[in-house]
Amino acid sequence: MANLLITGGAGFIGSHTCLVFLEAGHELIVIDNFINSSPEAIKRVVQLADAHHRLTLVEGDICVEADVEKAFTSFRRKNFLFHSSIDAVIHFAGLKAVGESRTNPLDYWGVNVNGSYTLLKVMAAHGCRTIVFSSSATLYGYPQRVPIPEDAPIAPINPYGQSKAAVEQLLADLAASETGWRIARLRYFNPVGAHPSGMIGEDPCGIPNNLFPFISQVAAGRRINLKVFGNDWPTFDGTAIRDYIHVLDLAAGHLITLETLLSEKPQMLTLNLGSGVGLSVLEVVAEFEAVCGQPIPYEIVTRRFGDAAKTVADSSLAETRIGWRTTRNLTEMCRDGWAWQSANPYGYAN
Numbered sequence: 001m002a003n004l005l006i007t008g009g010a011g012f013i014g015s016h017t018c019l020v021f022l023e024a025g026h027e028l029i030v031i032d033n034f035i036n037s038s039p040e041a042i043k044r045v046v047q048l049a050d051a052h053h054r055l056t057l058v059e060g061d062i063c064v065e066a067d068v069e070k071a072f073t074s075f076r077r078k079n080f081l082f083h084s085s086i087d088a089v090i091h092f093a094g095l096k097a098v099g100e101s102r103t104n105p106l107d108y109w110g111v112n113v114n115g116s117y118t119l120l121k122v123m124a125a126h127g128c129r130t131i132v133f134s135s136s137a138t139l140y141g142y143p144q145r146v147p148i149p150e151d152a153p154i155a156p157i158n159p160y161g162q163s164k165a166a167v168e169q170l171l172a173d174l175a176a177s178e179t180g181w182r183i184a185r186l187r188y189f190n191p192v193g194a195h196p197s198g199m200i201g202e203d204p205c206g207i208p209n210n211l212f213p214f215i216s217q218v219a220a221g222r223r224i225n226l227k228v229f230g231n232d233w234p235t236f237d238g239t240a241i242r243d244y245i246h247v248l249d250l251a252a253g254h255l256i257t258l259e260t261l262l263s264e265k266p267q268m269l270t271l272n273l274g275s276g277v278g279l280s281v282l283e284v285v286a287e288f289e290a291v292c293g294q295p296i297p298y299e300i301v302t303r304r305f306g307d308a309a310k311t312v313a314d315s316s317l318a319e320t321r322i323g324w325r326t327t328r329n330l331t332e333m334c335r336d337g338w339a340w341q342s343a344n345p346y347g348y349a350n
């Protein structure tokens with residue numbers, strides 16, 4: 001089993017991935033500054049996995065070299081402290097709101113790019129050269145063709161996407177330096193849902209930017225109604241189409257990717273993680289209503305700046321290269337997302 005550093009492990013995707021890694025028997029150090037997450041998520045992950053001695057939580061910021069160093073040099077196992085190497089890093093920590101990135105590009109370049117640079121520098125100093133990076137389909141911008149393959153042009157249209165593309169380039173330079181790096185750049189499409197226990201899930205700060213948590217909060221009575229950003233798109237029902245992927249399918253993709261990197265020679269993998277299935281906004285609304293048993297009031301408003309009509313993954317490379325594909329459908333995404341939101345109407349603040 002491996003010793004893994006998970007940056008941003010208390011976040012939505014991070015917490016579900018920590019659970020999957022613990023269930024696979026790995027030992028984890030989680031570093032998180034809780035700017036958009038809660039230590040309660042880690043408490044519940046450890047409880048779900050019954051892994052009280054295989055996760056060490058370090059409160060820290062990946063932009064602060066001393067914090068990253070602290071995560072690298074302290075590893076608690078069987079109640080005593082000793083220095084231990086980290087075998088690999090799963091790097092989630094970062095800012096991820098598209099709209100916010102336009103009003104606050106300095107923070108996005110600082111956290112996402114400088115933070116990743118600091119992490120990689122400390123990794124290299126400790127001889128740890130295996131990393132799985134949380135990238136995003138946002139870096140494709142307006143897709144020229146759908147489904148989108150990994151060799152589609154990289155053309156981000158917002159600072160968030162630019163920052164992800166910049167880190168991907170840094171990782172490509174490391175891979176080309178032939179100094180033994182094992183790297184995976186995983187481009188997520190639209191992660192949604194939650195663990196079926198209802199104990200962990202997506203808990204965005206403030207008003208949700210994304211569709212799924214907004215719908216969930218309407219169903220939980222926290223929001224009055226959903227604003228649908230346009231019904232004049234060139235799609236079958238006029239609303240925009242996206243590739244939604246259950247967060248546990250995404251977590252499983254990280255486990256298979258890590259195991260592939262650790263078992264093979266130094267290389268760089270770049271993989272789309274999506275379902276390949278496009279669903280419209282109104283299809284998601286309808287399924288969520290069916291699952292939660294109540295109407296989701298909505299109003300049609302104008303399109304949101306920067307949106308595309310249709311973004312769907314070509315994830316065939318992930319299936320042929322590492323044997324990964326999604327297994328959960330929209331009903332399960334809605335069912336599990338509602339299990340979390342209905343049990344935790346105010347998220348971890350409950």
Ligand code: WQD
Pocket residue numbers: 096098135136137138188189190191209210211212214226227228229230240241242281304307311
């Ligand atoms: C989905 C659809 C909206 C909210 C973003 C990031 C991407 C990734 C996932 C990090 C769109 C519509 C939304 C609402 C709506 N995150 N919508 N009303 O924009 O596809 O992707 O999140 O990596 O990088 O770009 O996701 O959930 O915001 O929107 O009508 O209140 O729902 O127009 O068609 P998006 P989203």
